[in-house]
Amino acid sequence: MAVLTEVSDEQAGALCRLYGLGELDALTGIPQGIENTNYKLMAGGKRYILTLFEGRTDLSELPYFLTLMNEVAEAGLPAPRPLEQAEGGMLTEVAGKPAAILSFLRGKDIPAPTPEDAHGAGAFLARLHQVTANTSLHRPNSMGVASWQVMAKRLSGRLDHFAGGLEAEVSDVLSELTVSKPSGLPRGAIHADYFPDNLLWSDGAISGVIDFYFACTDDLAYDLAVAMNAYTPEDRPDEGQGDALLEGYETVRPLTKAEKAALPAFLTGSALRFFLSRATDLVFPPQGALYQGKDPLPWLELMRKRREKMGAAT
Numbered sequence: 001m002a003v004l005t006e007v008s009d010e011q012a013g014a015l016c017r018l019y020g021l022g023e024l025d026a027l028t029g030i031p032q033g034i035e036n037t038n039y040k041l042m043a044g045g046k047r048y049i050l051t052l053f054e055g056r057t058d059l060s061e062l063p064y065f066l067t068l069m070n071e072v073a074e075a076g077l078p079a080p081r082p083l084e085q086a087e088g089g090m091l092t093e094v095a096g097k098p099a100a101i102l103s104f105l106r107g108k109d110i111p112a113p114t115p116e117d118a119h120g121a122g123a124f125l126a127r128l129h130q131v132t133a134n135t136s137l138h139r140p141n142s143m144g145v146a147s148w149q150v151m152a153k154r155l156s157g158r159l160d161h162f163a164g165g166l167e168a169e170v171s172d173v174l175s176e177l178t179v180s181k182p183s184g185l186p187r188g189a190i191h192a193d194y195f196p197d198n199l200l201w202s203d204g205a206i207s208g209v210i211d212f213y214f215a216c217t218d219d220l221a222y223d224l225a226v227a228m229n230a231y232t233p234e235d236r237p238d239e240g241q242g243d244a245l246l247e248g249y250e251t252v253r254p255l256t257k258a259e260k261a262a263l264p265a266f267l268t269g270s271a272l273r274f275f276l277s278r279a280t281d282l283v284f285p286p287q288g289a290l291y292q293g294k295d296p297l298p299w300l301e302l303m304r305k306r307r308e309k310m311g312a313a314t
């Protein structure tokens with residue numbers, strides 16, 4: 001239940017005036033999500049999303065995320081469009097939290113995507129990259145390799161509780177990844193959290209891509225690897241969703257030779273990244289976010305599979 005901050009009808013009414021939306025019709029909390037508070041806001045007969053940014057989102061980075069979403073929407077892809085206040089500015093404050101109003105996107109996520117769904121998600125990711133590769137916006141990846149090292153260090157003394165010998169294994173993988181770090185690949189703004197719950201579908205087509213709050217500047221092929229892993233079902237890893245997503249991606253944007261060569265390391269690295277972030281959140285539950293305890297272990301298994309293939313590819 002991600003309504004961490006209550007918003008009164010009075011506060012919502014004031015927001016409607018600030019953004020020139022007409023009369024407030026209704027305000028309903030959205031239970032999905034774990035990071036921020038989201039409400040469905042109905043005003044002047046239209047639907048919007050009201051997001052209150054909770055503790056884990058860095059305030060100074062909000063303009064980057066909102067401007068990026070706006071650029072993607074301007075390019076004709078279904079990303080949330082942040083609304084401007086009548087007097088200018090996208091951000092405001094509600095109940096002591098920074099807040100924005102975003103356009104509402106129709107559709108629902110597909111919790112257990114088939115390989116066919118993954119193929120469509122891959123083609124859409126490539127279209128997204130065609131837009132975000134050209135942005136002038138810049139934000140370093142705060143969840144990149146350096147942060148994996150920080151997380152592993154913070155978890156030191158605890159990793160072996162997840163699996164015997166894991167501390168040494170993670171340290172070995174980190175060294176391998178540092179040695180094999182590719183450079184000079186196509187870069188741009190990447191989504192960095194392209195999981196099935198961040199894509200909305202309607203009538204068999206993608207009607208929304210949401211949750212840009214990990215977006216950053218990085219290699220496009222790394223984003224693809226995150227998505228291939230995220231679409232690999234945790235309980236049925238061998239059904240082929242990852243490969244189908246890659247196939248779909250390449251129907252729109254074929255990978256360069258160098259990107260193909262980098263993919264095994266990116267798949268291993270991104271599996272390690274989500275294992276480490278989930279393990280960190282379990283061991284040190286974040287304050288201010290309503291953490292629902294996502295299981296890190298399937299990502300450890302996936303990391304091991306990906307690492308085997310990385311070894312075979314070198």
Ligand SMILES: Nc1ncnc2c1ncn2[C@@H]1O[C@H](COP(=O)(O)OP(=O)(O)O)[C@@H](O)[C@H]1O
Pocket residue numbers: 002030032033034035036037038049080102103104105106197198208210211213
């Ligand atoms: N622009 C939008 N249009 C429609 N629904 C949205 C939109 N943004 C968020 N949602 C709904 O809110 C839920 C949580 O949003 P999300 O950004 O994933 O939250 P969190 O950052 O807390 O993970 C989504 O699963 C979706 O149901």
Ligand SMILES: N[C@@H](CCOP(=O)(O)O)C(=O)O
Pocket residue numbers: 033034035193195198211274277278294
């Ligand atoms: N997708 C990540 C966690 C980020 O959560 P989100 O609700 O903001 O998408 C994971 O599965 O570990």
